[in-house]
Amino acid sequence: MKRGLVIGKFMPLHHGHIALINFAAVRCDELIVSMSYTDQDAIDPDLRLGWIKSMFTDPRIRIAKIKDDFDNESLALDERTALWAPVMKRTYPPIAILFSSEAYGEPFARHLQAEHVAFDPDRTIVPVSATKIRNQPFQYWEHIPAVVRPYFVKKICFYGAESTGKSTLAMRMAEHYNTEFVPEVARELLITNDFTVEDIITIGHAHAQRVEDKLKTANKLLFCDTDAITTQIYSKYYLNVVPGVLYELEAKVKYDLYFLMDIDVPWIEDGLRDLGHKRQEMTDIFKSALEQRNIPYTTVSGDFQQREAIVRHSIERLLKD
Structure with a gap:
């Protein structure tokens, strides 16, 4: 089985995330969407998980959440992703492909011993980020899914x-x-x-x-x-x-x-x-x-x-x- 992985905070879920997940889902047999969370998150984790589950009902897309107590943002990406990989390996079945739009993609895939497939890293398809939406939701309203809009x-x-x-x-x-x-x-x-x-x-x-x-x-x-x-x-x-x-x-x-x-x-x-x-x-x-x-x-x-x-x-x- 060719199993893929998409990770993120999805805080909030937006059309860029949706495009990434759809892109990944057709390129593997099973896709794990792993939502990380902490106790200090600005948006409730269960609410975010519910948004994702409501958007993706295909049984081949497995949606899960994982507590982010293993990261160290003070490290360089290579060192940071070296901390992530063992946790993902213990938590999920073997991953063949990592899909991402972020700079962490290449080093993280290498530590996972997986292929990396980039999606729209320059944000040309969906020119938005979760941070921009949190800061100015009305300016990016068209990039917010209907299920998420009530929050804002x-x-x-x-x-x-x-x-x-x-x-x-x-x-x-x-x-x-x-x-x-x-x-x-x-x-x-x-x-x-x-x-x-x-x-x-x-x-x-x-x-x-x-x-x-x-x-x-x-x-x-x-x-x-x-x-x-x-x-x-x-x-x-x-x-x-x-x-x-x-x-x-x-x-x-x-x-x-x-x-x-x-x-x-x-x-x-x-x-x-x-x-x-x-x-x-x-x-x-x-x-x-x-x-x-x-x-x-x-x-x-x-x-x-x-x-x-x-x-x-x-x-x-x-x-x-």
């Missing part, structure tokens, strides 16, 4: 009391930036404010699931109308209790920008809103919840045009950074 999508929350324009801005910004938005899911599930603890838990789960679903198709940004903190606030106000699961759901979804909506716009009755007489009190509660968590936020006030300008300015800065 920036989540933006419109947050605050009733009737302050959250839904309108979420939809408007999603349209402007050609991406997705998550509506206030509670409005899809409730027809009155007479709800139970079970109802509020259902709302919390439904909102978290909607965020997860929309992340899969979002284009760099995902705009969200409310969040798990909002669900907690209304649960406390109407039911005088906050189920623990709502805090667990909060921990699962972290937002990159919070816009706290001011109440300097008219309150509009819609059949479900009933806190028009407590707008300032509710705004203080919302603001306090962010400050208790040390979550930075931008206050959005003024008429609709002014509000949109504030939001777009912050988003443009986020995209640039």
Whole structure:
């Protein structure tokens, strides 16, 4: 059997890696894709392994991870790869061909006693690297596979009391930036404010699931109308209790920008809103919840045009950074 090997951190997996693996897979009978990891990695190893497995389902491609506790980056490549080879020999069956796009390829193959086949070492086919993607993911968005993109999508929350324009801005910004938005899911599930603890838990789960679903198709940004903190606030106000699961759901979804909506716009009755007489009190509660968590936020006030300008300015800065 002619067995091949591709190694890497795949942090993250990108189209260059995919091209390399596809190139290698048709040139051997079995291909081992070995993902190295450490406890200090910027991206969770199991998440990265899942990305690779979702992209390559051919049984001839064997995907594995190996803890990188045998390298010494202070050494020259020849000495470094001399440390790698024995570990690979102990871990995997005999390797006939090493496929790589890196300078380590030749010395590593020699220590493995394997042939080396280089693929696009000058990065002309896919001009990108994992480091560039981590540093500037939006600049290299086209080189990031769909399964990986949700990791880099920036989540933006419109947050605050009733009737302050959250839904309108979420939809408007999603349209402007050609991406997705998550509506206030509670409005899809409730027809009155007479709800139970079970109802509020259902709302919390439904909102978290909607965020997860929309992340899969979002284009760099995902705009969200409310969040798990909002669900907690209304649960406390109407039911005088906050189920623990709502805090667990909060921990699962972290937002990159919070816009706290001011109440300097008219309150509009819609059949479900009933806190028009407590707008300032509710705004203080919302603001306090962010400050208790040390979550930075931008206050959005003024008429609709002014509000949109504030939001777009912050988003443009986020995209640039």
